[in-house]
Amino acid sequence: xxxxxxxxxxxxxxxxxxxxxxxxxxxxxxxxxxxxxxxxxxxxxxxxxxxxxxxxxxxxxxxxxxxxxxxxxxxxxxxxxxxxxxxxxxxxxxxxxxxxxxxxxxxxxxxxxxxxxxxxxxxxxxxxxxxxxxxxxxxxxxxxxxxxxxxxxxxxxxxxxxxxxxxxxxxxxxxxxxxxxxxxxxxxxxxxxxxxxxxxxx
Amino acid sequence: xxxxxxxxxxxxxxxxxxxxxxxxxxxxxxxxxxxxxxxxxxxxxxxxxxxxxxxxxxxxxxxxxxxxxxxxxxxxxxxxxxxxxxxxxxxxxxxxxxxxxxxxxxxxxxxxxxxxxxxxxxxxxxxxxxxxxxxxxxxxxxxxxxxxxxxxxxxxxxxxxxxxxxxxxxxxxxxxxxxxxxxxxxxxxxxxxxxxxxxxxx
Numbered sequence: 001x002x003x004x005x006x007x008x009x010x011x012x013x014x015x016x017x018x019x020x021x022x023x024x025x026x027x028x029x030x031x032x033x034x035x036x037x038x039x040x041x042x043x044x045x046x047x048x049x050x051x052x053x054x055x056x057x058x059x060x061x062x063x064x065x066x067x068x069x070x071x072x073x074x075x076x077x078x079x080x081x082x083x084x085x086x087x088x089x090x091x092x093x094x095x096x097x098x099x100x101x102x103x104x105x106x107x108x109x110x111x112x113x114x115x116x117x118x119x120x121x122x123x124x125x126x127x128x129x130x131x132x133x134x135x136x137x138x139x140x141x142x143x144x145x146x147x148x149x150x151x152x153x154x155x156x157x158x159x160x161x162x163x164x165x166x167x168x169x170x171x172x173x174x175x176x177x178x179x180x181x182x183x184x185x186x187x188x189x190x191x192x193x194x195x196x197x198x199x200x201x202x
Numbered sequence: 203x204x205x206x207x208x209x210x211x212x213x214x215x216x217x218x219x220x221x222x223x224x225x226x227x228x229x230x231x232x233x234x235x236x237x238x239x240x241x242x243x244x245x246x247x248x249x250x251x252x253x254x255x256x257x258x259x260x261x262x263x264x265x266x267x268x269x270x271x272x273x274x275x276x277x278x279x280x281x282x283x284x285x286x287x288x289x290x291x292x293x294x295x296x297x298x299x300x301x302x303x304x305x306x307x308x309x310x311x312x313x314x315x316x317x318x319x320x321x322x323x324x325x326x327x328x329x330x331x332x333x334x335x336x337x338x339x340x341x342x343x344x345x346x347x348x349x350x351x352x353x354x355x356x357x358x359x360x361x362x363x364x365x366x367x368x369x370x371x372x373x374x375x376x377x378x379x380x381x382x383x384x385x386x387x388x389x390x391x392x393x394x395x396x397x398x399x400x401x402x403x404x
Binding site: 050074170 | 248251252253254260261262263265266270273274276277372374375385387388390391393394397404
């Protein structure tokens, strides 16, 4: 299917717009003929660089964004239930994802979709390692092996390196896409990204 | 043409995305059958409430946004030349706009378009009253009358009241649209706004 380079899809597991994008990237791949590379990262690491708080916590913008999360999900027909705790740390999920990518690559994206659904459609607390392990188990992952991996310093180091690499590429939002070296920030920029691929830029 | 209520279009004269939107709202009016009410405001007043700096000055986001301003303009076929001084105070333009709206309402929107073009296509310093007056004169406005208006405390008060009213409506960005009570922030949300009008919400 994919003829050109892949579309890098960066996201945080606790990002509502990143979640909506997770429902749209398969269609994006079909329409553009490009593969999607899923790249979970940590917005918390970005915030240390930008010095900016989460949009949801900013006066005026915060209330708008909370309204817009669910409106955007409904617009795209994506199941959405505002999590009772928001945001949460998603580092356990990121570690699990990259460990799966190394050990059981076919399971990584299905796990990512299941983790997103758990947080944004089923109101599960995905900051807990036990929740991450339970969700991975439903995807066919051995719970004991993942439990050991989440406590493995090598897995933690690898995750940190990947997150640092995304920062080095100046990825500062979720979702954030890079295709053919061109960055696009935000789920509402998917149409522009598609047009960019179609025209080869402008 | 317009059958339902108008679409309120809020913007700052020094906002690149607000400028791009100024080229799109006539088409939006045609496609939705709604009139557009142009409502210049001051992002500086918003920043005092949100405590947030301009996006262009934030690490990582700033460089992206400066790149994205011109990319977005090109995407929509809008002439764009990055101003050599950015941002600038646009209060003189806002005062001129609302004074025109009172005294010569047919000239207000043509003046707004000309002022935006001066800043974002011709690199004029629109923070200067003399520049605002010169641009208005080309639209058929009497320079002496406008010069007097810009120094008139009543015009300043009226402008402040209008800007305060936009803040009371929680308008925090540029462009920012309100239609049928529903807010939409950002030029890239125009497609969603259109769909909202078409479907009557969702």
